[in-house]
């Protein structure tokens with residue numbers, strides 16, 4: 001029999017015991033010099049880190065992306081340079097609103113994050129399972145998230161707040177329609193698509209820029225849960241997604257997606273009837289067909305969930321030469337939020353943690369020291385600790401610069417707010433009228449009515465008025481389902497017209 005390893009303190013000294021405190025005699029007090037016990041208790045107090053402010057509940061796998069079609073016409077990004085080229089990927093899927101212990105099968109948008117460990121550093125695709133979002137301006141994001149979280153007094157989720165907000169932000173109706181459709185509760189992450197949602201850019205070796213959208217289409221097929229089925233599953237297990245991913249991977253049934261891009265010429269951005277940088281809009285497939293790029297196969301369960309999934313820090317800033325941003329205001333705002341969140345949640349050197357450290361790029365920078373600087377402080381060249389220097393320290397590479405972007409507008413104090421307009425209803429109308437069939441519309445009506453049932457009459461009417469602008473049948477269908485009481489999610493709290501007031 002092999003000898004078991006010796007249990008040690010964090011500084012490596014053998015632990016004489018791991019079950020009995022050092023006391024003053026057999027019946028006496030604990031001696032404070034039992035530093036190994038103190039160490040054990042102190043470590044327990046520090047086991048939790050802040051959960052993500054959004055997308056706290058998540059599931060992750062590791063795998064590989066393989067290029068199947070040549071898109072070098074559009075991008076010089078190294079990961080796409082050859083058909084057959086493979087890149088390691090870390091995925092994390094998530095729900096948006098629930099806390100870290102929330103049940104998996106809740107109706108919510110799902111996050112769809114991919115970290116590609118390329119030779120030019122990590123490319124993070126931090127998307128959702130929906131191609132659009134609830135709003136087009138970041139000023140509205142913190143308020144929106146507040147309506148998804150708990151009411152300050154009841155400490156419960158508040159449908160009243162959700163629908164009140166959506167009724168006041170009618171451009172949300174496209175995303176809310178998807179959320180209340182079958183796709184609002186995917187059976188598992190394997191059974192949903194991923195979308196970059198925003199418009200991004202790509203540029204090729206000649207410096208020609210195109211605007212692009214990223215799509216990852218499930219090869220498992222879409223599968224979804226009704227509210228009733230989801231409630232039944234949650235009654236049995238809160239971890240249905242983790243279990244399904246675990247079972248799929250351990251049985252060799254690896255989840256797969258096909259990656260596509262949609263492409264728009266840089267100069268064509270002014271020619272569409274909708275703003276292609278508006279996150280509440282898709283690009284119609286007929287005008288911007290899907291172009292196949294590659295295949296994503298997620299075949300490995302991370303050895304340690306905390307280290308690889310909880311510590312994963314996805315960041316829209318993590319782009320690589322050949323992939324860039326676009327003028328989408330929401331995307332621009334996200335450029336601030338993610339690294340800021342990571343510094344708070346994981347600390348200054350979050351990028352050096354195993355989940356985030358570039359696996360295939362050589363990291364060289366002049367950032368020094370700081371708390372928990374556990375990795376090399378000088379990259380093997382102690383004289384090169386400032387720039388410029390004559391000691392062969394790292395220098396910038398101009399070839400990594402993206403091509404210039406022409407901007408021809410004035411920054412003005414009256415911001416460029418896009419007011420609600422008929423164009424906001426065109427795409428949700430197409431989804432409702434042309435993409436969904438009768439059964440899907442019927443379920444949409446009932447799901448929406450179920451979500452709205454507990455809210456005040458005034459909020460109901462304001463939201464029904466928005467639905468009517470999408471399509472009269474939409475409003476009529478939801479109203480009928482509300483009147484029939486043909487719906488109902490027992491987990492939602494009941495509210496009435498009277499706002500809750502704190503006791504005097």
Ligand code: NDP
Pocket residue numbers: 131178181182183193217282283284285286426427428430431435436
């Ligand atoms: P298409 O008929 O070419 O595409 C319709 C798309 O709708 C398909 O990609 C399909 O996804 C997707 N879809 C089907 N059911 C739902 C649902 N319940 N929720 C969300 N998406 C769904 O038409 P268009 O490109 O002209 O788009 C029409 C409408 O479809 C858009 O206004 C938008 O609401 C929606 N849509 C469009 C997308 C796009 O990028 N153009 C992407 C996703 C949705 P799948 O192929 O995987 O079944």
Ligand code: HEM
Pocket residue numbers: 051052053054055058092093094110111112113126127128133137138141195196197198312313314330331333334337338341342345
């Ligand atoms: C997570 C902010 C919009 C997808 C987060 C986090 C923040 C944040 C602070 C937590 C990050 C962390 O602690 O690791 C914002 C802001 C937005 C915005 C300010 C708008 C202005 C979006 C949009 C999408 C999206 C439009 C999708 C298209 C995600 C995903 C995660 C996330 C998938 C979880 C990443 C992971 O798996 O770790 N967001 N977000 N967010 N966001 Fe956003």
